[in-house]
Amino acid sequence: MPSKSEMEDERTATQDMERIITWTEVIASVSTWNKNLKYYGVPRGGQYIAALLNPVDTPDEADVICDDLIDSGATQKKWTEKYPNKIFLAAFDKKNNPSEWLRFPWESEVAIDAEENVLRLLQHFDDVNREGLKETPKRYVKFLTEFLAPQDFKFTVFDSEGLDEMIVQTNIPFYSLCEHHLAPFFGVAHVAYIPNGKIVGLSKLARTVDLYARRFQNQERITAQVADRLTLELNAKGVAVVLTAQHLCMAMRGVKKHDTWTTTSKMVGVFKDDLNCRSEFLSFIKK
Numbered sequence: 001m002p003s004k005s006e007m008e009d010e011r012t013a014t015q016d017m018e019r020i021i022t023w024t025e026v027i028a029s030v031s032t033w034n035k036n037l038k039y040y041g042v043p044r045g046g047q048y049i050a051a052l053l054n055p056v057d058t059p060d061e062a063d064v065i066c067d068d069l070i071d072s073g074a075t076q077k078k079w080t081e082k083y084p085n086k087i088f089l090a091a092f093d094k095k096n097n098p099s100e101w102l103r104f105p106w107e108s109e110v111a112i113d114a115e116e117n118v119l120r121l122l123q124h125f126d127d128v129n130r131e132g133l134k135e136t137p138k139r140y141v142k143f144l145t146e147f148l149a150p151q152d153f154k155f156t157v158f159d160s161e162g163l164d165e166m167i168v169q170t171n172i173p174f175y176s177l178c179e180h181h182l183a184p185f186f187g188v189a190h191v192a193y194i195p196n197g198k199i200v201g202l203s204k205l206a207r208t209v210d211l212y213a214r215r216f217q218n219q220e221r222i223t224a225q226v227a228d229r230l231t232l233e234l235n236a237k238g239v240a241v242v243l244t245a246q247h248l249c250m251a252m253r254g255v256k257k258h259d260t261w262t263t264t265s266k267m268v269g270v271f272k273d274d275l276n277c278r279s280e281f282l283s284f285i286k287k
Helices: 004-017 023-029 045-051 074-082 114-123 136-147 203-213 219-234 275-285
Strands: 018-020 039-041 064-070 087-093 101-103 157-159 167-178 184-194 198-200 238-247 262-269
Touching (some): 074 087, 167 203, 167 275, 198 219, 203 219, 219 262, 238 275
Antiparallel strands (some): 238 262
16 A cells, blocks of 8 residues: 555656646637638637637538647547538647646636636625625536536447438437526427338437537527437438427516427438328327
8 A cells, every 4th residue: 555655656646747728728729720711619619619619519510620729639530530521720739748637727626716707797786795695606616617518439239230211319308508698498309210220229328418408509500410419320221309498598587488499300311201200209299
């Protein structure tokens, strides 16, 4: 068992290998990129990079697929194989110092002043020294850090063994935060696809919904992003996504309509082209 001093030396060495990247460095790293091109950011770090330039919601729309970092090269390989005609760029590359750990501004430990910013905001509306609010900035930053950090994942696919009928998953609960008012919206997602030789583990459908919902978002974009990701990963004959949600930014402010639900959809492939196929899917989600 290592001694206390050995453990402290190991911890110090790990900290020495960590490099904290500032927003100034991030902006400088992409300053020479062509802002007239359209950029799709690889979730999640790449989305921050794309947002500094000319972001689009899907890889098909983009001229460039971008990420925050090239580490092992696996992400770059995956996206260049799927989109060989797209440019792939990363803001940082670890090939010259693979042991260095880069920590970006959008990662939790770098946001040291986030609690102070929340505190300053609360001061405009209430007494921040009263008991109920003393720890609120810390709790709120912890909540956002946890909620806004969905982990991307590898799609596990299997041979469909000749199955070419519709696969439907309904009533997938999701929660998100409105990017306009930071108010929650929540509801259920219904997802379907028709295999084209491959099927995916069932949990991946729900995880895909979570991946795109747990951000500052709008409902229309979540719907499109889920459909586009499943289309990308599965190469299915068709993909269908429907989201139904209640928005607290509409219930608690503005028009204050308390029992209003919004439905959005995106149909791809046979779901878009074949009315009977689309009708069959819709019949499942009405049950």
